[in-house]
Amino acid sequence: MPTYREKDTIAAMIDRILSANPAVDILVVDDSSPDGTGEIVDAIALTEPRVHILHRTEKNGLGTAYVAGFGWALEQGYDYIIEMDADGSHQPEELPRLLKLLDNGANLGIGARWIPGGKTENWPWYRKLISRSGTTYARIMLSSKLHDITSGYRGFTADTLRSLDLSRLDSAGYCFQIELAWLVERSGGVVREFPITFVERLEGQSKMTSGIVVEALAKVTSWGVASRLGRIPKSQALAAPRDSTR
Numbered sequence: 001m002p003t004y005r006e007k008d009t010i011a012a013m014i015d016r017i018l019s020a021n022p023a024v025d026i027l028v029v030d031d032s033s034p035d036g037t038g039e040i041v042d043a044i045a046l047t048e049p050r051v052h053i054l055h056r057t058e059k060n061g062l063g064t065a066y067v068a069g070f071g072w073a074l075e076q077g078y079d080y081i082i083e084m085d086a087d088g089s090h091q092p093e094e095l096p097r098l099l100k101l102l103d104n105g106a107n108l109g110i111g112a113r114w115i116p117g118g119k120t121e122n123w124p125w126y127r128k129l130i131s132r133s134g135t136t137y138a139r140i141m142l143s144s145k146l147h148d149i150t151s152g153y154r155g156f157t158a159d160t161l162r163s164l165d166l167s168r169l170d171s172a173g174y175c176f177q178i179e180l181a182w183l184v185e186r187s188g189g190v191v192r193e194f195p196i197t198f199v200e201r202l203e204g205q206s207k208m209t210s211g212i213v214v215e216a217l218a219k220v221t222s223w224g225v226a227s228r229l230g231r232i233p234k235s236q237a238l239a240a241p242r243d244s245t246r
């Protein structure tokens, strides 16, 4: 869980995740939040062995926070690695459905808002517009089959992340989600979406900026053009998915 200034929600999120999913461990990647988010997690980690924290020295964007977190999780030897926002938008109670997709052979499972059964609560119209048009643009430019490619509620098998060259990712902000999902898709990975209810945060503020939207638009456009010109290097095929009969 990446955090930047999430002091009002982080403790409750950790509590909800562990109550709904006692077998998971949590890693918070905090970018030295000035509001003390990191210290709140430090205090929880003292008495809760399932909670861990990685402190980074400055706010370096969602993408690099996740790459740091993935590196930690792979080193520790976890089987599945999940992404989730810390502001209450992603429901921990929906996590078992994501874990099931991974159990059933998906390389990547994505919690999708824009498929039947998926929805958003209290999300302003302009955020819906950005999200839906972002996915549509990625479907056109990148020939993606996904319906919610920017969703940050997702999970990978460790083998999947291990097979990918994460050092090749060059997105700092939220378009990291697009870049990584597209990398899994074009590496021949099995990507499955499941419907989620995305609930807009009640506390704190969004870290979404116009710069983040511009980065995504520029990168998706350049990746799309480069791939049409054959300038995107071929991806290595992913390890075969796990036994899908489980």
Ligand SMILES: Nc1nc2c(ncn2[C@@H]2O[C@H](COP(=O)(O)OP(=O)(O)O)[C@@H](O)[C@H]2O)c(=O)[nH]1
Pocket: 001, 002, 003, 004, 005, 006, 029, 030, 031, 059, 060, 061, 062, 065, 084, 085, 086, 087, 089, 201, 205, 206, 207, 208
């Ligand atoms: N570590 C870290 N976390 C971030 C950064 N930017 C956003 N986040 C976290 O990423 C998650 C999603 O961010 P949020 O502001 O809620 O985005 P929104 O839901 O799209 O409005 C939250 O848990 C944020 O605290 C960053 O630069 N570094």
Ligand SMILES: [Mg+2]
Pocket: 085, 087, 089, 201, 206
């Ligand atoms: Mg949010």
